[in-house]
Amino acid sequence: MNEIIEFFTQHKDMIFIVVLMVFVGVEVIGKVPAVLHTPLMSGANAIHGVVVVGAIIVMLNSEPTNYIAMGLGFIAVFLGTLNVVGGFVVTDRMLEMFKKKK
Amino acid sequence: MNEIIEFFTQHKDMIFIVVLMVFVGVEVIGKVPAVLHTPLMSGANAIHGVVVVGAIIVMLNSEPTNYIAMGLGFIAVFLGTLNVVGGFVVTDRMLEMFKKKK
């Protein structure tokens, strides 16, 4: 129990950010028309590609001799970028379709 | 310039919380019916009464010989509590009125 409280205290700012972000996430969606569910999902998919930042940090911190770490890091950067770029581009294409309303 | 960035870095978690909270505040209101504007304002008024926590902290930290600080702190606690209690009670009374819909 005390360990949990201690963990909480040490990371209290982070935890606040998490809780607030949950509210923001829920509120931001609100009432979205069914037509936009897929693009929205796809856009959110692109955003969690931010995990690539973690992969970059792994690489930046890795010893230039630790080949396994570097190899895995490289793959992680590649996959993360795939997520980001593919995600945004696909979303844009979907939305482009909807644009043709005139 | 560098000082600002340094300040930002030192308080980055706090600043994140502030920014997220701004979003939450704006989103939470959303579309509120005109009838509820006044109770909502009044409820928000009660919530900022949380400033009384600051007044309590002032008191808790003040030297038992620093009479000016203690005097001002006491007044601050009193006024803050007034804000909190009065705010919530008035809001409740307003909303009670609306309740009589059946």
Add this chain to the structure above:
Amino acid sequence: MNLDIIHIIYLFASVTFILGLKMLSNPKTARNGNILAAVGMIAAIFGTIFFHEGEVSNVIYGLIFGGIGLGTVVGWLTAKRVQMTKMPELVSLFNGMGGACAALIGLVEFHHNLDNPTNIAIILAGMIIGSVSFSGSIIAWAKLNGTLKNAIRLPKYNILNTLILIGLFVYSAYIVWSGTYSEAHLYGLFTAAILYGILFVIPIGGADMPVVISLLNSFTGLAAAFGGFLYGNQVMLTGGILVGSAGTLLTLVMCEAMNRPLFNVIFGAFGDGDTAQAAGGVSQGTIKEVGPSDLAVQMNYSNKILIVPGYGLAVAQAQHVIKELEQLLEDRGVEVAYAIHPVAGRMPGHMNVLLAESNVDYDKLKEMEDVNPEFSQTDLVLVVGANDVVNPAAKTDSTSPIYGMPILEVENAKHVVVNKRSMNAGYAGIQNELFFRDKTNMLFGDAKKVLTELVNELKALD
């Protein structure tokens, strides 16, 4: 006991504030939302006291609980005793107390942070905003209360105010950067801030006060947030910012509902007593009067009557008489309902609150959008102390200051009777062409007095 538990309590309180405010913006959950936020507040306050680290003398505990006890009793009693229609001023007063609390915190903490310029900056910011909110709220209270009748305007007050504001900035920036943290400067700044709060609110017309109060409300929130930043106190920070941002949005929403930009409210375009008086005298044609006895007969033979309440109803405190009138008419088989304009009165929901006080059935209060199509099937519309909200100029005259505001389209009814005391203008300070129309009859006099007569005449009809 692990004192760190306070952070979990603070998180809990912050969440109740957010959820509470969210619930407050929905009629069904509003009351529970208020209670939820109150629970969080209680937890935050007592958590702060009980999970404090370090020795605290009994005197101080005594003072804290004394302050809380006194504040609770006074706050509770005032809030419970105030009349429904006086609530906006009370909100303003409580808001001012919060501002004062923030200012006092700043005054005390200043001395403890002389070695830390960042903290001094934060403290001064919170102190200034709190002070402005305090004095501004008191003025707003006095205005709504009637203690302070007219808008007092120093010559070139806008320029003057802007100069003071800039002065406040420069002065505090100077104090922070120069490192001259003297008592004299602190109280100088404090006084200047108080003064600015007064001068900021005093030229604004009394009818704009709800908007001003809402603005000052978000100021106090901001002041609380600065306190939170200073102490690294999460619950003050989140609570303060929440009110600051939600309050600002609410202010804008209220302005929008009145079709009046915030800029005009602050820097004055109409809404001050003078213009209203001036425009009030101009007549645009002939008017027809009607007396209570004739009106009673006419009402008796109507099938459907809509009542349009306005600010005058609140001024005259005629909410109980009007309920009696409604009852009498219904007993005679007349269909009666109220047409509520969103900005009728002087605060949002003013009419709802007022009529709820006299137990008017909620279902009888019809909102503008729903009721507008009904006027054409209405025999008689009784406008009681309303003016701007039924002014056709909003639709027809593009030069009118209220042009574009949606109005209650009473002119579609068969007959319109308007009760007010004179031909004076309302909030917007403009004449109302409706009063000169063929189908309009004026019923002059104080709403409470005249309606009481009307009720008596109706009773005498049997």
Add this chain to the structure above:
Amino acid sequence: MNLDIIHIIYLFASVTFILGLKMLSNPKTARNGNILAAVGMIAAIFGTIFFHEGEVSNVIYGLIFGGIGLGTVVGWLTAKRVQMTKMPELVSLFNGMGGACAALIGLVEFHHNLDNPTNIAIILAGMIIGSVSFSGSIIAWAKLNGTLKNAIRLPKYNILNTLILIGLFVYSAYIVWSGTYSEAHLYGLFTAAILYGILFVIPIGGADMPVVISLLNSFTGLAAAFGGFLYGNQVMLTGGILVGSAGTLLTLVMCEAMNRPLFNVIFGAFGDGDTAQAAGGVSQGTIKEVGPSDLAVQMNYSNKILIVPGYGLAVAQAQHVIKELEQLLEDRGVEVAYAIHPVAGRMPGHMNVLLAESNVDYDKLKEMEDVNPEFSQTDLVLVVGANDVVNPAAKTDSTSPIYGMPILEVENAKHVVVNKRSMNAGYAGIQNELFFRDKTNMLFGDAKKVLTELVNELKALD
């Protein structure tokens, strides 16, 4: 240069994510919202690289830029080249890549945090969630893609899955508390997580995949957030949580639109190929067929035709033919519009995306609520590859699994023609009474083939 500037960049990026997502939920701003979030992402990525503290060898820079470059080219090309109707699978694939990225980060960071149990817990959590999301997404992709045709169900798969899930928990808790941070355990856990992802998704019916993808999407968000927690990296934390919470809500919203609780989706109630097949054969009466030539004549003499597209239209890739049909009919003075059910097809907005591809006028796509009252004035409804969304059982049969789902009320039209390949059931695996009604005619055959014939017949009419 002050390296701390990265925190400002991260704040900026977080704000773009929030605003971007907000804008994405409004048709008018959606596209700009996506671009805004992309700008923030670019800032965050390059900010991380350029404002990194400490020496970094050129090899590593090379690898980073190599990875980014390769990822950009591959991602861009795939996204640009994929067919409109294959987009859901692509989203799933990209989601899996994000999950894999999170898992790999965990695998590497594990070794750097052997002295810190809290970090190990965070790392394992992120790694497990990322792995589940990765393998689950790949299975979802294979299912939507058709590579993996049927729902494969091990005996008692629900119990099995729950056991594995509990096992994962217990195993990782054991690792963290016991402090046995060995390579073997790490990869054991990794393998178990991958396995769980597969077993979690594989029993779920292909048609439920959009919901599953949305769920896995929020999983990946969560995994990213754990990474953010580990590094104290704000942008990963906020971005991840944002997607985690918004994604969860979106999943629920999607379930609601299909009138299908999330629990049923995961633990299976209908929607797997087997039941569909089984129920498909049962006939409930006699059906009437119509051929393309007769239908062409009938259409030619109609005043108003509504087209109800469904999943079959997407399967048959008949969107271009149907546009041609619409054009031909309009040239002949027939009023044609499309009635779009919110969950027609296999992903929300499926029909809109599909029809937009063939340049169907946006104004011709009518939403369910708007179009339902129109059916009674419609001469002919052409249902193309839709089934559940026009099944009257949703309104009449309270035992039906789709009971309560709002449907397109095609039975109010004068004539109904349904095109599908057989009498097989649709997604819900239930028979459709509509097909046996008096006013219904069946037009059997693959949508693209049959509609092409129909178009040719229409052209031949002149």
